[in-house]
Amino acid sequence: MKFYIGVTDDDWFHFLAQHQPDEVNFWRPRDKSDFKVIQEGAPFLFKLHSPNNYIVGGGFFVRHLFLPLSLTWDAFGIKNGAATYDGFRQSIMKFREGEGLNPTIGSTILTEPFFFDRKDWIPIPKNWSKNIVKGKSYSTEESIGANVWDQVQERLGDLDRREGELVINEPGVQYGKMIEIRSRIGQSAFRAMVTDAYKYRCAITKEKTLPVLEAAHIKPYSNSGPNLTKNGLLLRSDMHILFDKGYMTVTDDHRVEVSQRIREEYENGKEYYAYHGKQLQNLPEHNLDQPSADYLQWHQQEIYLG
Known part of the structure; x- marks a missing residue:
């Protein structure tokens, strides 16, 4: 297994350790390259700046995205490691001065974050170079990486027993x-x-x-709908409301259907009926991110007021 140790800001770590969120955004203000070092689900560990040369926690890699600063805050809020938007923006703009009001930054999204107590911090690997600025990957197939991951697992086990919240899968072969x-x-x-x-x-x-754009669940989270892109649609806020209330749905072949109930109940809806029967005008490029037929059918059968 391959994992990554990323260098992070002390204030970012201590703020998030205090709040214990369910996910975090490990952002970089100048990041312009894709992060392809580890696979989805792999551990991403936090190493503080020198002289605090320790691994102090981590999370599990979800996705690396390039997002406008405003969207990054709207989506993650204090999970960015800052108490306010102004504070977060200042942290970015001191590196991006003169680059507009809403620059795009790199966001490495991590789930199930964990934060070690000071007594449990792990010394950096012996081959860690002082010249490393961003981070370094390791493999559990090699002795140094295996030693680090063994120490992390030991501390995760302690967290599990102490807090009763963090759940790690049963061990594999090694x-x-x-x-x-x-x-x-x-x-x-x-x-x-x-x-x-x-x-x-x-x-x-x-x-x-x-x-005015909102990420809508096709099958609501409250009905066990997962937080996956294929269970989502990006909708204008009014469309989102109509979709959630069942006045609108999307067919398996990605056509819009608008319920007659808008006209019957509100004697209105001319703008929305103009979309009835039309193909969705915008879909993700990757098939795996496009709306799943299973979730669309659930919405048609359980939510739509056709």
Whole structure:
């Protein structure tokens, strides 16, 4: 198994350790390259800046995205490691001065974060170079990586027993399976991934004004709908409301259906009926991110007021 040790800011770590969120955004203000070092679900560990040369916690890798600063805050809020938007923005803009009001930053989304007490901090590997600025990957197939991961697992076991919350899969043949993260992706990650997959445009109208775009669950989270992109649609806020209330749905072949109930109940809806029978105008490029027929059928049968 391959895992990553990323260098992080002390204030970011201590703030999040205090709040104990269910997911975090490990952001980088100048990041412009894809993060392809580890696979989805692999551990991503936190190492503080020198002289605090210790591994102090970590999480499990969900996705690496490039998001506008405003969306990053709207999606993750204090999970970015800052108490306010102004404080978060200042942390970014001191590196991006003169680059506009809403620059795009790199966001490494992690789920199931864990934070070690000071007494449990792990010394950095012996081959860690002082020249490393961002981070370094290791493998449990090699002795140094195996030693680090063994220490992490030991502390995770202590956290599990102490808090009764953190659940790690049963060990595999050697160093343990990677965590099954698909069912644990949080609401913040869901919003960010759906918005990115739809390239900041409403699936129905192609509206691109970011503040009015919302990530809608096809099968609601309250009905055991997962936080997966294939269970999501990026919709303009009014479309989102109609979709959630059953006045609108999407067929298996991605056509919009608008219920007659809008006209019957409100004597209105001319704008919305104009979309009836039309193909969705915007879909994710990757098939795996496109709306799942299973979730669409559930919405048609359980929510739609046709």
